[in-house]
Amino acid sequence: MERVGTAASTEILTLRYGNVAMGPEFVRGRPGEVIHSCLAISSVRKALGVEPQAALHKGVVRTFAAPRDAARAAA
Numbered sequence: 001m002e003r004v005g006t007a008a009s010t011e012i013l014t015l016r017y018g019n020v021a022m023g024p025e026f027v028r029g030r031p032g033e034v035i036h037s038c039l040a041i042s043s044v045r046k047a048l049g050v051e052p053q054a055a056l057h058k059g060v061v062r063t064f065a066a067p068r069d070a071a072r073a074a075a
Contacts (some may be wrong), residue, residue, distance in 0.1 A: 010056055025051045 031034065044050065054062065 008056075009036070 041052065052059075
């Protein structure tokens with residue numbers, strides 16, 4: 001299972017895809033926008049009996065690579 005969460009707060013600026021920083025564009029927030037959030041995975045552990053299989057940074061790389069890999073497999 002992928003893309004569930006880490007239960008740990010992570011700064012967006014620390015995420016990288018390979019050796020390329022995924023730099024955000026800083027703009028003014030929208031009214032009511034959530035500034036900080038952290039997904040707890042305890043309910044997933046309890047309901048499905050699974051544990052994260054990849055560290056967050058590896059999961060980001062896998063997520064960005066998935067469409068590319070699917071396109072290659074279909075070609």
